Amino acid sequence: MKKNYSQLMQSFIALLFISLTGAYAQQSTIQGTVSDKFEPLIGATVVVNGTTNGTTCDINGKYTLAVKPGTYKLTASFVGTQSQTKEVTVAAGQTATLDFTLAPSLSMNEIVVVGSRAEPRTLMETAVPVDIISSKEISNSSQENVGQILQYLAPSFNSSQQTISDGTDHIDPASLRGLGPDQVLVLVNGKRRHTSALLNVNGTVGKGTVGTDLNAIPAAAIERIEVLRDGAAAQYGSDAIAGVINIVLKKQVGVAQINSQLGVTSEGDGAMGRLGVNYGFRVGKKGFVNVTGEFVDREATNRSGDYTGTVYGDARDNDLTDFFAQTGLGGKRVMAIGNSAGRNGQVFFNAEVPIVGGGELYANGGFSFRKGRANGFYRFPKDQNRVVLSIYPNGFSPEIHTDIVDRSLTMGLRGEKNGWNLDFSNTRGANGFDFNVENSNNASLGAASPLSAYAGGFRYGQNTTNLDISRKLDIGFDLNVAFGAEFRLERYEIVSGEEASYINGGQESQPGVPGSAGIQVFPGFQPQNELNQTRTNTAGYIDLEADITEALLVGVAGRFESYSDFGDNFSWKTVARYKINQTLSLRAAFSTGFRAPSLHQYYFSNLSTQFITIGANQVPVQVGTFNNESNVARAFGIDRLKPEVSQNFSVGFTTQPVAGLSLTVDAYNIDIKDRIVLSGRFDAADYPFLTTLGAGAAQFFTNAVDTRTQGLDVVANYRNDLGKGAITLTAALNLNQTEVQGQVKTPPLLAGREEQLFNREEISRLEVVQPRSKLILSALYELGKFAFTLRSTRFGEVQFLHPNDGNPANWVVNEFTGEVETRDQSFSAKFVTDLDIAFKPTTSLQLAIGANNLLNVYPDKLTHSANTSLGRFVYSRTAANFGVRGMFLYGRVSLKF
Structure with a gap:
């Protein structure tokens, strides 16, 4: 027995050895x-x-x-x-x-995810227009952040950096197709991204809106950006009236990538350094974790003019040589007007890990911390109620320092069960925005005033839970069925500042002059401004898309949403695409949409110093913004806010007429009812009870106007060999025109005060302060180890309309010309040209030099003396087709290993 067992084991071992x-x-x-x-x-x-x-x-x-x-x-x-x-x-x-x-991929062969819940399609096959910004374009861009990258690569996108506008100096308002920052939805890997905590309340593009802070996402983490140029509220929910921006994060593994850049303007200011590091590693056979870190440090620029007004209000104004020498800004400049200074550190990750049973866990998210510094209007000694002479005998230039913290985390599980694709996820995002005022005083505290104070801030959080289910069915033709549900919880907070930032100390700022309450430039939020408000949203959707034939694609979608604060909404959409042949397709879409009032617009309230143009002067007024739930709003007859609703129609075609050439043309019409706007100012002189509230004027949020936006998008791409190299040519055009329809919607208590509720300047913010046209022409020539990129962007005309100059009787004398003229001004279209020259000495190293705004082009200068604020403003701060940085020279090093 033992012998047989021994022989059996020997045979087994031999067999195992032979098998191995x-x-x-x-x-x-x-x-x-x-x-x-x-x-x-x-x-x-x-x-x-x-x-x-x-x-x-x-x-x-x-x-x-x-x-x-x-x-x-x-x-x-x-x-x-x-x-x-x-x-x-x-x-x-x-x-x-x-x-x-x-x-190289022809543009029409690029695969896109956004715009359809069916399997990803190429651009040639989509029923709605989508732009793709590739990782190569992003990594080779010399722009400092995502917003500016899109500004110079996507024709329908606009994001100009603002100046002298409090918090808006630090978060650039971004818009699509000429609409508002809050009418475009931002996704990350297809999941809804939270908005900023900041509400834009100063006189800038996007006044009264809340946008998404695109610059909180590091460019080095992005694989591509998909820009859906079509209304999509029926698919993705509130905010997607103008379209959707989907940011797709990198998945690459086994490669470390380092991008660094240094640059400075031709004026010697605005120095900027950027360092981005990305690395991905495998988890198991198919899983990965991709991690990115990015740091950006930007100095401020100053494009202010020479001040021509008085400083002391006495005989010392006859010789201001010593004063200008002590301001330290050079020449007769007393203000810093231009890009704010900022320092930004970010960490992001993207991960997918397979699990038993064929599904996968996925997650992405990040953390961003940004510090900013911007100046306000100079406070002169003659401003007796605002300057404590014993502290600042020559006045002061107050500074707003901001701390912006952004956090996000998405976690989900997806897989397939019995032919159905299941995706369950939760996304949590939060944004905090804090104000610190420095180099200032609270004049009502007299000589005891601190020079700096924490002025309070905002918090916004959003938690979104999604369940998405889809399946492709064969019912004689391919039918993709998708349906799902979403639950969203939002929270908005206002945090009060320290007491010195808002208190009225009752002291004199100068002998015999009571000092103004609150820290100058940004009075702090008071305890009565503090709030912590929440709301919930429950939604369900269904999305059907069918390839009826090889040529004909049709789709319908519907979405029902129920908000805890204002009620319900139903949106729907239908699309069609017809392939005439393999190189030509027609497409069209019609949809309804909506945008829910943001919690910020419902509940924001504060008292801020706003500078109002009176004659040739910028006069400070303490303006109270009273929230939609307040008794003050009811006293003015302002109704509760309701959602904006829209109808969106688009029609176009895609074609590849010859090898290497692709062309898309899309026309669109967007009607929006009951747009939510921040009203004009109602003066305490007409409403004396405002004085008891410490306000010289009041403003509110209200559904005041209907608008119609019409436009055309044209995108052409050509790629081919040229000599020993390859050339890529792109021409992309957006034309858009927004007009207010009918009369301003005025409550009965304000009948006859339409001009105060929403005057011609405020209407112009919707109609003409953003370019109505934008053309991007670019050429990339790759030859061996070299790559040459030349890009020229034409920003169309914009206009400034003075609130009172609709009537010639209100025109004033222009000190430059001596004639009575309107203060309205048009700023002509301009080309901004960029040049980049890259060299790859090895496969892993790329060196580049270049110039943004190579020809040092600026917007038109202000031509009426009444608009320059006594010489301080050379360029308009309320209507600008592009920024005022001027030429920016840089060097860039990229390394892969």
């Missing part, structure tokens, strides 16, 4: 290189079709895959190129070589 060595002998290898026309593609993906066996290319573009003997089809892919599939046969124990050369 046989299996090892059968192991084979496929290897090769993935490159484009000029260089290896670091981080390119190679996958064995129909399997989970895949890998990424190393620093030399090489890959290696272990397989069993046989015949396989492999697909190589890389962002910005056309995927390529090849077949190879490998014998037992042998190594087969299979190289790939990937061509």
